[in-house]
Amino acid sequence: MNRRILSLAVPNIISNVTVPLLGLVDMALLGHLESEAYLGAISLGGMVFNLLYWGFGFLRMGTAGFSAQAFGKEDWDESGLVMARSLSLGLAIGIGLILLRTPIGNLSFGLLQGGEDVLRWGRSYYDIRIFAAPATIGTYALVGWSVGMQNTRVPMAVTVLSNVLNIVFSAIFIYVFDLKSDGAAYGTVLAQYGGLILGVYALRRKYAFAWKWPDWGKVLERVALKRYFSVNRDIFIRTMCLIAVFNYFTYASAGLGDTLLAANALLLQFTYFFSYLIDGFAFAAEALAGRYMGEGNLDKVKQAVKVLFVWGLGLSLAFSGVYALAGEGILSLLTSNAKVLQAAHPYLIWTWLIPILGFASYLWDGIFIGATAGRQMMLSMMVASLLVFFPVYFSLKGIWPNHALWAGLSAFLFARGVLQTFMAKVAVYGKLEAVQSK
Numbered sequence: 001m002n003r004r005i006l007s008l009a010v011p012n013i014i015s016n017v018t019v020p021l022l023g024l025v026d027m028a029l030l031g032h033l034e035s036e037a038y039l040g041a042i043s044l045g046g047m048v049f050n051l052l053y054w055g056f057g058f059l060r061m062g063t064a065g066f067s068a069q070a071f072g073k074e075d076w077d078e079s080g081l082v083m084a085r086s087l088s089l090g091l092a093i094g095i096g097l098i099l100l101r102t103p104i105g106n107l108s109f110g111l112l113q114g115g116e117d118v119l120r121w122g123r124s125y126y127d128i129r130i131f132a133a134p135a136t137i138g139t140y141a142l143v144g145w146s147v148g149m150q151n152t153r154v155p156m157a158v159t160v161l162s163n164v165l166n167i168v169f170s171a172i173f174i175y176v177f178d179l180k181s182d183g184a185a186y187g188t189v190l191a192q193y194g195g196l197i198l199g200v201y202a203l204r205r206k207y208a209f210a211w212k213w214p215d216w217g218k219v220l221e222r223v224a225l226k227r228y229f230s231v232n233r234d235i236f237i238r239t240m241c242l243i244a245v246f247n248y249f250t251y252a253s254a255g256l257g258d259t260l261l262a263a264n265a266l267l268l269q270f271t272y273f274f275s276y277l278i279d280g281f282a283f284a285a286e287a288l289a290g291r292y293m294g295e296g297n298l299d300k301v302k303q304a305v306k307v308l309f310v311w312g313l314g315l316s317l318a319f320s321g322v323y324a325l326a327g328e329g330i331l332s333l334l335t336s337n338a339k340v341l342q343a344a345h346p347y348l349i350w351t352w353l354i355p356i357l358g359f360a361s362y363l364w365d366g367i368f369i370g371a372t373a374g375r376q377m378m379l380s381m382m383v384a385s386l387l388v389f390f391p392v393y394f395s396l397k398g399i400w401p402n403h404a405l406w407a408g409l410s411a412f413l414f415a416r417g418v419l420q421t422f423m424a425k426v427a428v429y430g431k432l433e434a435v436q437s438k
Helices: 002-031 037-055 058-073 076-099 101-111 116-148 153-176 180-206 222-254 258-295 298-334 338-370 374-396 401-437
Strands: none
Touching (some): 037 116, 037 180, 076 116, 101 116, 153 180
């Protein structure tokens, strides 16, 4: 089981780690131009796309659960139908975003603040990069399906290739064609379609049985579509709650002044970096939980959960130890601003606690996705955000304004893990027990 988990987790960890590195390269490419407006432009444009694409992350998660269960049942026809539904929906959403690009852009940039040049270049960046939407969201479907098929090497190859192409094309457009921040947008568009093409080619070659021309009557079968959209709807609502918590964290940080806003932004990088690694095991959880649910093997599900939590606990303790011993040094690598460093120091303790308090929530998310337990995921997220994060923050903010934010975030992550632990008895184990009792 350990070997199987690592074979699924490690490629995903490699994929995840390349994402922040790509952002750093984009910043470096534009950071050497004559105006800082170009950096601000991709920051604003990137924020818009993060909100758009993060909201559609349900497509990857829902697809992973359904394809993993089809894999466990060895139902290759159903596996192909899952791929057809997901990829068609992803491409349709992407095309829809292109058609609605003007009102989305007007609304987004109407709400954003920035200098005239930053807003102008940011809108130009958005108007170009939006044409990558079908490739970006379509790739979500490919990645989710591949994870469900117990194959995380293809997603790793797609992610790495996309990032390399992005760097190469962006450098050419920025420096050779002198397109500034627009060049970064063109580079991203070409890279995303390159990744989509590689994904389709690799998966079609390896899983030819699932890539026959689908029977659209079965693809659009009412009962199957109802279940598919029900799970994805629940995951979408869950994702919106998660976005609300982190966006409010940033919003409230801004109200505490520019220095604390910068300090919190740096401290959040500790949490994000931990999430990149623990998410690799969450992806493994999606694949294995779904597979064993499909097989109807309760013992294997329990064994996978046990081993995953051993890895998760070990990883969280390791990160907490590193952050406790080297937190000051890591902050110094991120900024040389003495004022920000001084402001961040009192809150470093939260970076030690969050990995331990939060690792269970990441792993249970993966297990619930594999079990297609979208409703329970949604409920746990709603309770943790509305009844834990906000009450904890508002009850403490009058005494310790910034500590209140970090306490709320820590309590939010911990509460999700606890709630899902209890919900798993019905959402995961209960499903198989009911099947086995028949």
